[in-house]
Amino acid sequence: MKAIVDCNNFYCSCERLFQPRLEGRPVVVLSNNDGCVISRSDEAKKLGIDMGVPLFEVRSLLHAQQVAVFSSNYALYGDCSWRVMQVLREILGKERVEVYSVDEAFLELDELGREQLEKLALSIRNQVEQWTGIRVSVGVGPTKTLAKLANRLAKKNKTATNCVVVLSTDSEIEEALRCTAVADLWGIGGRYGKQLRERWGIYDGWQLAKVSETFATKYLGGVVGTRLVRELKGIPSREMEDERTRKKMIATTRMFGRKVYELQEIREAIASYTARAAEKLRRQFSAAGYLSVFIISHAPGQRHGMAYDNHCILDKPSSDSSVLIRAALKLVNAIFKPGLVYKKAGVVLGDIVPAAARQGSLFDTNNTNDNLPLMLAIDNINFSCPPAHQPQHDSILRFAAAGTNRGWKMKQEFRSPRYTTKWREMPRAR
DNA sequence: TCTGGGGTCCTAGGACCC
DNA sequence: TCTGGGGTCCTAGGACCC
Numbered sequence: 178m179k180a181i182v183d184c185n186n187f188y189c190s191c192e193r194l195f196q197p198r199l200e201g202r203p204v205v206v207l208s209n210n211d212g213c214v215i216s217r218s219d220e221a222k223k224l225g226i227d228m229g230v231p232l233f234e235v236r237s238l239l240h241a242q243q244v245a246v247f248s249s250n251y252a253l254y255g256d257c258s259w260r261v262m263q264v265l266r267e268i269l270g271k272e273r274v275e276v277y278s279v280d281e282a283f284l285e286l287d288e289l290g291r292e293q294l295e296k297l298a299l300s301i302r303n304q305v306e307q308w309t310g311i312r313v314s315v316g317v318g319p320t321k322t323l324a325k326l327a328n329r330l331a332k333k334n335k336t337a338t339n340c341v342v343v344l345s346t347d348s349e350i351e352e353a354l355r356c357t358a359v360a361d362l363w364g365i366g367g368r369y370g371k372q373l374r375e376r377w378g379i380y381d382g383w384q385l386a387k388v389s390e391t392f393a394t395k396y397l398g399g400v401v402g403t404r405l406v407r408e409l410k411g412i413p414s415r416e417m418e419d420e421r422t423r424k425k426m427i428a429t430t431r432m433f434g435r436k437v438y439e440l441q442e443i444r445e446a447i448a449s450y451t452a453r454a455a456e457k458l459r460r461q462f463s464a465a466g467y468l469s470v471f472i473i474s475h476a477p478g479q480r481h482g483m484a485y486d487n488h489c490i491l492d493k494p495s496s497d498s499s500v501l502i503r504a505a506l507k508l509v510n511a512i513f514k515p516g517l518v519y520k521k522a523g524v525v526l527g528d529i530v531p532a533a534a535r536q537g538s539l540f541d542t543n544n545t546n547d548n549l550p551l552m553l554a555i556d557n558i559n560f561s562c563p564p565a566h567q568p569q570h571d572s573i574l575r576f577a578a579a580g581t582n583r584g585w586k587m588k589q590e591f592r593s594p595r596y597t598t599k600w601r602e603m604p605r606a607r
Numbered sequence: 608t609c610t611g612g613g614g615t616c617c618t619a620g621g622a623c624c625c
Numbered sequence: 626t627c628t629g630g631g632g633t634c635c636t637a638g639g640a641c642c643c
Contacts, residue, residue: 208611215611231610249611278614278643366641398640399617428613523612587611615642624632 178345179324179413180284180298180317182305184261185332185340187280188216191257192247194310195596195604203244207232210432210587211248219335248589254279256597260309268301275417283321285417291345298341314340318350321415322408325363326353326382350411354382364405369397386410423461423529429454430523433585436475437519443472444506445580450524451505452576455498456556458526459549464494466528468501470508475520482520485512494530497548498555501526502578561600 184190188206193199203220207213213231214221224242226235239246258279265274265282273285284301286294298315305313314335316328323344330353331342344350360370362382373379377396379388386409393402404414429450437443447470458465469488476482487508495501505524532549559572569583594602 210611211609213610229610233609236609281643364641368640401617401641424614426614430612432611613643616640618637618639620636622633622635624634625630 178286178288178294178317178319179321179417180286180301180315181277181321181324181328182261182265182282182284182301182313182315183328183332184258184280185312185314185335186216186218187258187311188247188249188254189218189221190311191254192245192250192593193218194257195593196245199245203242204247205239205244206247206249207591209249209589210434211590212432215249246591248592250593250595252595252598253593257309257311261305261311261313264305264308265301268304273417283324283417286317291343294343294345295341298343299339302340312340315342317341317343317345319345319411320408320413322363322405323350323353323411326357329357329361351383354386354409357382359385362405362409364401365397369402372396382409423463423531424457425529426525426527427454427457427465427529428523428525429457430471430521430525431587432521433519434588435585437585438517440510440513440515442580442585443509443513443519443522444578445583446522446585447472447505447509447524448502448576448578449580449583450522451502452498452579453571454524454526455496455501455552456559458496458529459532459552459556462532463529464496464532465501465526466491466494466530467526468504468508469525469527470505470512471523471525472509472512472519473521474514474517477518483517485514487512488525490528494528494532496532496552498552498576499548502576506578560598 189204192204192206201220203224204218205214205221205226206216208215211232213229214226214235215229217226217228221244224238224244226238226244262274262276262282265284269284275283277283286297289297294317298317302313302315305311314328314331316324316326316331318324318327327342327344331338331340344353358370359365359373359379359381360367362385365373365385373385379385385406388406390403390406393406394400396402397405407414431446431450433446437446467488467490469486471484471486473482473484489504489508491500491504555574558574562573569586594604596602596604
């Protein structure tokens with residue numbers, strides 16, 4: 178049997194952890210640049226604040242209802258996530274835990290009886306809450322997709338279910354599928370949902386579980402759809418995956434805090450995003466062989482601007498910020514067009530390989546020329562020291578190319594302290 | 608006026624090879 | 626009018642996820 182543990186309103190719960198006075202009050206967390214709402218407490222959901230709604234549309238409602246508003250604080254959420262996952266690993270053993278996202282993990286459970294499964298799920302839920310302060314929901318089923326469905330039902334009705342739902346008998350599964358709209362299934366998004374309804378008259382999960390594999394292959398994206406339908410029928414087709422700690426692609430992209438016109442500012446932004454991406458790369462002991470940059474211009478009155486991108490293959494894979502920044506700046510120079518207004522830029526690293534197994538370049542006489550020790554020293558210092566009195570900066574040691582004014586930086590007006598990851602921002606007890 | 612950021616997997620189609 | 630058959634690799638783009 179498979180289970181999925183999912184943290185309730187994760188980002189909001191993290192904020193509340195350090196401000197218990199917010200318990201029972203509506204809370205929301207905003208996306209980067211304070212653009213839209215990406216996490217809501219139950220109280221905020223009840224006020225009718227939708228997921229993903231732009232801040233400006235609900236500003237007065239938030240104010241009138243005295244909703245506590247936070248900018249996103251990824252240092253805090255990442256650390257809380259790690260704590261939750263550690264508890265799961267302690268309970269089940271780390272081979273049985275697959276971290277799926279910042280707030281979700283799949284668990285491999287034994288084939289126990291129904292009551293025992295429910296007891297186990299409940300005890301996991303309680304243990305996590307007791308040790309981390311984060312409330313979670315647990316869904317259990319014969320496949321990952323059905324576990325997801327169980328979890329959804331658990332969250333939908335927290336009081337009745339105690340945040341735990343087990344789907345183990347055929348009739349339980351049938352009933353759950355019947356009461357779930359097809360687009361609410363894991364793996365069916367808006368596009369397929371619409372097609373299934375309008376073209377095939379398939380509205381709920383039970384109908385979809387009945388289609389043939391040929392149908393799924395043909396109309397739901399090939400093997401992806403086939404796997405999904407098999408999972409609904411109770412045949413495990415998405416096995417537990419090895420913790421793939423190494424990402425295959427690393428991106429740092431941001432909206433600017435204001436309109437940007439000058440190449441110099443774009444270069445600063447690209448340099449600082451590249452430095453950030455390189456940091457992520459080094460954290461997983463990798464090097465990248467491919468680098469791409471893009472900038473997006475602002476078309477007045479339109480939702481989407483025009484994208485300009487450029488990429489290169491590096492002579493040899495690298496995780497050296499200065500090497501990557503140099504390459505990125507060269508790329509951005511080639512695509513910048515004066516006279517446009519820019520609103521966003523980004524850097525993507527690809528062709529990622531383990532740093533230890535890099536293929537050297539045939540023409541490179543100096544293979545040890547990477548500044549890895551220097552880079553690691555920089556990472557260490559940046560991790561432990563906050564940038565004192567310089568709110569426009571995230572780190573104390575930076576590359577000159579990233580600039581000093583940084584007027585383009587994203588807005589973060591409501592960020593809480595990084596309680597658990599920066600010494601100077603630790604909570605104080607009187 | 609103001610709408611995020613970071614990932615994965617898969618398919619189709621073109622270029623190229625023998 | 627008729628014009629081989631199979632591979633592989635790469636890229637772009639679609640769809641989905643949190």
